Amino acid sequence: MNALISGHDLCLFRGDKCLFDSLEFALNPGQLLIVEGSNGSGKTSLLRGIAGLLEFEQGEIHWEGNPLRGHYQAFRADLTWFAHKVGFKDDLNLLENLRFEQSLHSFDEGSVTAVLARLGLDLLTELPLRSLSAGQQRRVALARMLLSKGRVWMMDEPFTNLDSAGRSLVDAVLSEHLANGGSAIVATHQPLEIVGDVKRVSLS
Amino acid sequence: MMEVLSMGGYGSFVWSAYGLTIIVLAVCIIGGRMGHTKTINDVRRRIRTMEVKS
């Protein structure tokens, strides 16, 4: 059974500097791939390349065995993206943002209240996101991960702006996702206490 | 000879049009050549500095 996502002979330049060359990786269902490296080593660019936001100089990404170029839709239906920017509108409140999110990805509406309660956001649903703290905004982005049915999570530096409670929340949520058979690619330079099948790729 | 140059009274227009054409073509030709030699020298200098560094 071939890997869920695999990268073959990936190469990327930033200006004249070669970030990585002939990079290979494979991710199976239920697995976590950690992308390590110092700041500016191209972790974010690698994730954005895998997701299809930028083009590699060379190399290909395969989704369920066949090349990704051409049929992105199936891949993106399964993908949930968590990045440095929250990805929600500051002027809208939490429920309005989530309703818009439903027009893009399929949600299981039933669990919205439960997820918000778990993330400690259930009292803040009427406030525009602008008035939430940075940590709370990260939890709002986590709400998108929990509510989406996508099997693949891609997270870029999930721990920034999070206190220790937030950090353990991310670890717990990620472990549950892996336990349910989901898979994830996480770019971080901080240690992750994750139980489960973990692979690592380091960009020197 | 003079009446040929006067172009039936429109000499100033005809010659200014042709003069302008020659100027624009010269700018394109010389600009192209200079640009090419400048690029060659820049790239060669860049290669030399890379050689020295590595």
Next chain:
Amino acid sequence: MTDTAPPVPSLWSGFIGIVRRDILLAWKRPGDVLNPLFFFAMVSTLFPLALGPSSEQLGSIGPGVIWVAALLAALLSLNSLFVSDFEDGSLDQLLLSPQPLTVLALGKAIGHWIVSGLPLVVISPLIAISFHMPDQSIKVMAVTLFFGTLSLSLFGSIGAALTVGLHRGTALLSLLILPLAMPVLIFGARTVSLSTSDDAVSAGIYFLAAYCMLALTLAPFATAAALRISNE
């Protein structure tokens, strides 16, 4: 966690979702809607002040002035079309959603048109009256502005998508879009001025409608491609 991809919401829900979100955003931040309208009204009143109150002169320059003011007002609100999405990361979410980006780009352009183009069409009769324009040309003005502002929003969204990542994109946007807006301006303003001397106006209106259809079909593809390129 099933092992097949989750179902993708319908195209229509994606399109309506983004249009509703943009209208909601405009509702929550009325400045973005009203400023171009005030700009449109003010620019139109500059000309009578500058050229004197003689009514037949105003009547003849009225269509041109109103159309140029509408064009500039639409351009004013265009450059912020994708900038807020780019800055808060929702552009990444749009690009990574299973919904085809062309439909979302069309939604953004239509959303922008509803928020900026339609209000222009609604208040243009008021301005036209102040220019002593005859009744039938007020109606023709509204019709031409209706098609014209829609084409502007669509072609303008291509320019907005091309300049979204550039930090000084505002002047550049109008530089890119004005040549494309010229046919709309030509047919719009001339058709209205034809209607003041009650000549046949249907030719101009048909052209504007045809140009609008061209924009509706082609512009979203170019906007989607431009978004993917500038968001790299």
Next chain:
Amino acid sequence: MWKFFHKLASPPHFYQFAGKVVPWFAFTAIACIGYGGYAGLFVAPADYQQGDAFRIIYVHVPAAYLSMMGYSIMAISAGIGLIWRIKLSHAVTAAAAPLGAWFTFLALATGSIWGKPMWGTWWEWGDPRLTSELLLLFLYIGYMALRASIDDIAKADKASAVLALVGAVNVPIIHYSVEWWSSLHQGPTLVREGGPGMVSDMLYPLLAMILGFTFLFGALLLGRVRTEVLFRERRAKWVREMLLDDGGTT
């Protein structure tokens, strides 16, 4: 046949091939323009209506023709670059833009110089050709402005290619709407410009000038594309070998 184009798409082959072709284009251009210029100025009979002022068409028509051809080359190479992701064709688009803009400016200037004796004004709004030529110049300027404002070459290529294609769709529309616009008010009767109706002595120099300008444009374009390719491939091995060993400025 297909193999030829495939080989041409690789930068080193293109660089050598273009290097060999440019002198031939330049030579043909000089010959045609030499004949056309001389014949146009001194051999062709004066026009019964405009007298000798009509000789300006021998520079105006080729320039106007090239301004349109330049933009079509840009649109085609932009399309090829976007669809088949061939980097070289983006280099062609980048090189063609300034040239096309210069020829459009030339067409505008010679057109207005030619208009002065006939219509008495340097700029005649009634002539739709001049106005659409001006709008074409704005399209070129918009293209170059967008390309200049994006630093990363690959991104600038793709973004400006989209703009070139969108502009190309609009060129006929702009041309048509300017024609319609100028036909509304009765502009001065326009002089029939060239075409089979002309006496053959007038026509041959014009054809020679158009051919000469086209070859000149080809030579200039290939020259600028070589420069563009050299800059874009500066990291490549073939550039290092070529520039270090023979030291010649080929």
